[in-house]
Amino acid sequence: MAPILYKIDASPPANAVRILSDIIGLELEVRDVNFGVLEHKSPEHLKLNPMGTVPTLVDGDFTISESHATMKYLLSIYGGDKSESLYPSDVRTRALVDQCMFFNVGIFFIRLKVIVLPALFGDLDGPTEKHKADIDEAYGIVEAYLAKNKYVAADHLTIADLSVGATAISMHPLHKLDPVKFPLTAAWIAKLKEHPAVQKYLVPGAKILGDIVNAAWDKNKKK
Template sequence: MAPLLYKSNTSPPANAVRMLADIIGLHLDLKDVSIPNMEHKSPEHLKRNPMGTIPTLIDGDFIISESHATMKYLLSVYSDYELRESLYPSDVRTRAVVDQCMFFNAGVFFPKLLGCVLPAVFGDLDGPTEQHKAEIDAAYSVLEAYLKDHKYIAADHLTLADLSVGATAISIQVAHKLDATKFPLTAAWISSLEDHPSFKKILLPGVQLLNEFVNAAWQKNRK
């Protein structure tokens, strides 16, 4: 049986997992979890994932949440050696840099996007504040610094880190657009990811939905 992913099309971490599955040729069964309807905090979902977040993956009798952990799991179990070595290199230093970027995404970057979205859906936030924008710019400057050392975010080729950090970087444009004159390396990296077939197929349609969804939430709070 194919692994089952609980997801939403607007969720960058869920889309990162789906892009990885696409790249390694793994079919995932998919089930939507509606955040506006609070399905992520339902008793059934909390039983699967006590954090009450998406994505959550069920693979037979094994359940795993947190997209970064999930991607490493899927890569270990379902990828051939060549792709595994390329997406998550076993060279200790390269792998440490991939991890550095993924922890940055989980702990710093992605929460900046959530901070502009959840308080609009469940509260009265009517758009990103100057503080939100300054914090997103600070995150962009981290990406710009990382990209001085290599063509992609963690190496000279695409790794898991590009899927995770790239999904956030492209999605967060709906809240605060990157100034390409201030962050030229990041702008070029984003453009190259937008040309990647899995980003085109999975992430970009999700970003369009996220854009409509979050703008509707900000708009409702302006009335």
């Protein structure tokens, strides 16, 4: 039976998991979670994932949430010969992949989340100057990683690119990346966008997120 992925199309971390699944040829049964009625905070969903977030994955009798942990799990079980390049076993390369994944969890994605959730579920009517400065700082960190390797953690694509890339591509419609200030990041994003799985999930997902959040900002401005 295919693992079940609870997701929304607009979710960058859910799209990172879906891109990975495509790359390793793993079929997922996807189920939408209705954020409009707070289904992600329902007792049923909280039982699967106490954080009340997507993505959440159910693989038989095993449940895992948090996209970065989920991607490592899927690679270990289903990655086959793709595992070594996507999450290299060389200790230092793997440490650099982890570094980028933790940067995404703790810094980059959070800087997206703080301009999205308060717009959808509160009164935020656009990113403040502080939000924008924080996002630019995070773009600068990605730029510094890319000054060392062709991709964020190595000279080839790893799962770190899927996670950090999902945030970067989804952030762009909310606070544009300046290609003059961050040329390496702009070129890396353009390269990622050529990938068929990125085109299939992330490019449309980022557009949906951008449209929803921009509409929420406009609506909140009129309050």
